[in-house]
Amino acid sequence: MKALVLSGGAGTRLRPITHTYAKQLVPVANKPVLFYGLEAIAEAGISEVGIVVGDTAPEIQRAVGDGSAFGLDITYIQQSAPLGLAHAVLIAREFLGDEDFVMYLGDNFIVGGIADLVDEFRGTRPDAQILLTKVADPSAFGVAELDISGKVVALEEKPAAPRSDLAVVGVFLFTPAVHDAVQGIEPSARGELEITDALQWLIDHGRDVRSTTISGYWKDTGNVIDMLEVNRAVLEGVEGRIEGSVDAASEIIGQVTIEAGAEIRGSRIVGPVVIGANTQIIGSYVGPSTSIAPDCRIESSEIEFSIVLAGATVQGVRRIESSLIGRDVEVTPATGVPAAHRLVLGDHSKVRISS
Template structure:
């Protein structure tokens, strides 16, 4: 069995940060969201992984993942010239997949508990397809599955205006080779994409077995700032405190705080859960709960909480930052009194001046 990981999306809901950064590499508790998916695939006993990449993601993702050996995987990269839908990704991956069964996993997905049970059930039951479902409050934003009285899937529809229920597909699928015929039979949707939901419906209409697996566990499509911050909060809630860096005598660490090797905390208060990356410096500052600060960052005379700070960012003399996503090598520096609280969504290499 193989895995097909889709990592070619441009991340339009996360702009401007995704103009210069692959959304699949945005850090959750200082680890790229894509890595959580790759680890789940490995833990499910799958070793061969094809990663679909596009123009805006290929170089960064290949540099981050390499040949996959760091994860115990054998990774092959499959180039998609333009994002034309999930079913199109299956079409261009046919040579790699051959006739093997495979799991398809969206690279910006975060599924707590992994996919081992999902994969085991598919192997054990042997349907032509299996989809992971969960209940949501806004089903019109997703692919919606309709179940019959016997619990089987009788229909699926992508982003319907009038959903038939609240069970939605969350970006984890398993297929046998029958899907390769299905993706060639469907037509582009109103979005001009080849939808995997249409391919699944084709399988149903032609008498093939499509099984649901409903999960009540934590899941997020980490495709927006709100979702990224929510996933970061969820992961940080489970961290164990560890101090490998330097913390001076006047600083205070409260709760679950990770200070990685090479990081420095001076004259500051950190209230966890918080992760401070290697080589970063926090001086004369307050870092509040649910904050992850990546490698080589600087926070001086500032307050920040419930935020994600990417590698190399510099924050100085800022009265308060909350619910912010700060891009790589970005500078946020105060100038004069204007406001007490700020919220930012900043791309890489910005220089922002705010009131103090």
């Protein structure tokens, strides 16, 4: 059995971060979200992995390498444009051959991994097996409709009027039957080859499409709010450890990880928190559900429920929360102009200011 991991896409919902950064590499608890998926695949006993990449291919390749760090053998598959999940299957045909495979969306996060799901699929081997979960707004996802016995009877991508509240989670298991399906469908109104249309093709042609409804934790980390929520969930399971330096004037409370080379001076850290290597926290408060990447500096500031990427500086800022701060960003108070804000913001930025 092989795995196909999708790591292309423009990441429009995470702009401006993704103007210069692959969305699958945005860190959760200081580890790229893509890595959690690769680890889950390895834990399921799968070693041959194809990663579908787009414009951010060089970044993905630098981060993942040949896969040996995960116990995987990685093949990179270039996608010319984000033309749909079924299109990714289509262009991966040579790599996949005639083997069963799991398709995993690289920006999805599932607590507990996929080993049990893979074992179930290997034991029963339907033509396709999908994961479903109940969501508040199904119109933002692929949606499945089940009959009274629980059998999948219809699927639709981002419907205006959803026929159920069951969203299709970004993990799919297929036999080679799916190759006929992706060749048999036409692009949707969005101009993409939809995997939901391929699944519907299988159903319409009498193939066995099964589903598993999960009640555990799943998130599509395609937007800032979901990234922060996943970060919170992961941090809650991280056991604290202190490898950096903490002076006597500092207070560490709860599950706090301080990586080697990090320095905490005159500060209060309330976990769960992860602080990366060589980061300095000086005269500051870092509150729960915050991850701060390596080589950052937080001074005379307060930050909570946030993700700070590598090389960022936050200095002299009274309060930051529910924020995603990009690489090498500088956040400082305005000077010389009372009651004014001075901003330099990239395209598609969103700023909330307390006036």
